[in-house]
Amino acid sequence: MTIVSAETPPILEISHLTKSFNQAGPVILEDFNLTLRPGEFVSLVGASGCGKSTLLNILAGLDTASTGTITGSQKASLMFQESALLPWLTAGQNIELAIKLADLEDTETEEKFLTKAERKAKAQELLEMVHLGQVYNLRPHELSGGMRQRVAIARALSQNRKILLMDEPFAALDAITRDHLHDQLIRVWQETGLAVLFVTHNVREAVRLGQRVILMSSRPGRIIREWEVPFRQPRRIDSPEVADLAHDITDQLRIEIRRHAR
């Protein structure tokens, strides 16, 4: 596991970020500040309307901020609630395409261009990393939801980005599969040293995974409070210490939600 200290320079620094879709419209994100250090796992929780997805879209380059700055030279991978695997390609080809596109994008810098055989080998290796070595030639629709998300993790890893943004990636999975994917994600995170920003509205999941849990308010989205999660990985989602911390965070979340009652 990467040791993160306050002295490590941040891989991503968001300061005073504000987002509204038009001048008169509602403010989605207000004065949002976050520092992400290399290899750090941060969970972001909040109710609907807290701008979590908007934030990730801005960080991934799918949207732009209204004001504020984002510093950090690193490109980020983004995972969605749905796997977003391309249905006309096999599992392996999905990863190959991601490698190829990353190569094409990075050729201006220093990355070397992999041959087709090298891409194929790398894709297979990544599938084995998420214990899916046998599905290379299967199409996305032939895989279960959990398997698709593991292929999506492998695809995100294939682009050699240092930051992984995850937008409720396990929300549509059943509890047993989700539990398993938590194990897989933590193991991959420990092996790769990625910095992860994990958005969820499942408080226990946030505590199960993150080194820090950040609670956001809704309309506008602002940071309310932050918790350090001191427990060692691998944790269990049903362990008492996870439950206790989740209990406190849920209390705060409910206070925030009640504020919106009319």
Added chain:
Amino acid sequence: MPDNSIIKPVPYNDITSLAAGLDALELPSAPAGAKVKGIFRALAPFLAVFLVFVIWEGIALLRLQPSYVLPSPFDVWNALSDQANQGLLHVSALNSLRRGAQGFLLSVVIAVPLGLALGLNGTARAIFRPIVTGLQQLPSVAWVPAAIIWFGLSDATIYAVILLGAVPSIINGLISGIDQIPPLYLRAGKVLGAKGLRRIVYIVLPASWPGFLAGLEQGWAFAWRSLMAAELIAIAPALGPGLGQMLDTGRQLGDMALVLGAILVIMVVGVLVERLVFAPIRIRTLRNRGLITVK
């Protein structure tokens, strides 16, 4: 009493075995094949054709009309084999098929960039889509007189009519294919770094393929019809034989058996192209994407 001591304790966090177990439970077991059904499906259309011929022959036998008005299937068969013996049947069919295929491929080359432009650019679409739709509504046979005036009785006339019939269909197919792309794929493509031409090649075209393919099928059907209309009207020795010309020969000779025979050949060629070219591509596309399971 079972001896619990021989069961090896597996640690809670053994991910490999957990993954293997979950995946085995979640993957469907292989479905049983239905071969008999497949054979029946393949033969079913011939049953209908057979039935039509039996009824037709029955009506012809009643002699309600003289055979030069209502020939029997055997008269039609004789007319066609007569054409075949003169070496005209396969030359005409191949000639028409070649023109149709060339005209169709040329239509695809023209329609793809236009379809992409109209599919991806809202302004271009707002300006030009009505023209495309208008052209699609117009039966392309209406262009034959104009094409003859412009190009004379030449191949150019025939290709112009095919293009005017097929291009609008293919453009509209590509546009609707693009419209039906789930936004998630476009977002995923953007996150993966597919920009500009790469976005079109790796994301937009494959994602729009099911709708685009439907447009291609329709485009082929329009190309084939337009070709027949053009061949029927534009007749000159320089153009050589074709199925449309064969139809016109039948008309001039008052040979009803030949007219019906030519109609049958035109239909059969159309069906064969659909069955042998488009249907396999369509089924493979839908099956790969999980849009059909068994068919």
